[in-house]
Amino acid sequence: MxxxxxxxxxxxxxxxxxxxxxxxxxxxxxxxxxxxxxxxxxxxxxxxxxxxxxxxxxxxxxxxxxxxxxxxxxxxxxxxxxxxxAAVVTPSLSPVPRVVFVCTQNSARSQLAAAIWARRSQVPAMSAGTQPAERVHPRAARVARRHGLDPGTWRTARLNDVVQRDDLIIAVCDNAYEHLPAESRPRLHWSVPDPSPADTDAAFEAAYTEIAGRIDRLAPALSPPEATEKSRS
The missing domain is CATH 1.10.10.10 (Winged helix-like DNA-binding domain superfamily/Winged helix DNA-binding domain)
Structure with missing residues (x-):
């Protein structure tokens, strides 16, 4: 009672x-x-x-x-x-042609986010960094494989070389978010702790869990523009 x-x-x-x-x-x-x-x-x-x-x-x-x-x-x-x-539903958002996940080095969080997103949504996804590292973090690749993702094709990239005008930018890193150009719209911010300083499998696993949960909430609210047009016709 x-x-x-x-x-x-x-x-x-x-x-x-x-x-x-x-x-x-x-x-x-x-x-x-x-x-x-x-x-x-x-x-x-x-x-x-x-x-x-x-x-x-x-x-x-x-x-x-x-x-x-x-x-x-x-x-x-x-x-x-x-x-x-639990009763709060993510509001419907305007259709977007593509999602670009961004962190500073494009070596862990943004790579994981793009890979998870590809499993959850028909909206295409890419990842990039504001200051990309030379390679993907080995622990990020290890966590990805544990969850059935294939990191074999992952390569780091600079945000300016990837982003296009109508992309939805999702910064999964405080540093990256704070350094996005003011004109970068639309955009969202997910304050996911950087697992690299701890450099443990547990820290990278926690980042994966956090990102996956956020994607599960956002993905149903987003659709590609062509899907919206079809539903109207």
Whole structure:
């Protein structure tokens, strides 16, 4: 009985937190990718002090958490706690011709993301780096093989050599996101911790799990333009 009451109290707190239009708009925005508080204010045309208030309410309800950037340590990003919001559905997004996953070195996270995406979506995917390494990280290749992916054809590439005008850029790295050109639109940000400093199979496995979960939520909301046209005809 106590467990049931606790569960009801937690659920009620989440529902109460979502009972404000501005907070619901914040959650809808974070369903697709992480954002800094200032970015949320700009995207939603809200004063920064009001965003701070709404984020505290959402944090207290366990709906969002803050993480510090691995790039600019002065910055924080807000992310959705999807376990607390199983009922929140990723909003439908505009069709895109291609997705480009980006991290700094294009040696692990972005490579894994593009490979996982290819299994989940009909939208083509590529990967690239803002400062690409000479080769793919061996542990990333090992994790890929454990999950039935083939890293044999993976090669690192520079973002400017890969990206095209209408691509959806998804930065899976704080550093890469913070160095994207201002004109790079559309784009999303996934604050996935870099597994390279730890350099353990567990860290790379954690990155894989994080990326796969995010792709599972986003892929159903995206479709290629031709699929949208067919559904209308």
């Amino acid at each position: 106590n467990t049931e009451r606790t569960s009801l109290a937690v659920r009620a707190r989440i529902h109460a937190a979502l009972g404000d239009p501005a907070r619901l708009a914040i959650v809808d925005t974070l369903a697709a990718g992480d954002a800094a508080p200032g970015e949320l204010a700009a995207l939603l045309s809200l004063p920064t002090n009001l965003v701070a208030h709404h984020l505290k309410v959402l944090e207290d309800a366990g709906v969002v958490v803050r993480t510090r950037s691995e790039g600019d340590r002065r910055r924080t990003y807000v992310r959705l706690v999807t376990e607390a919001l």
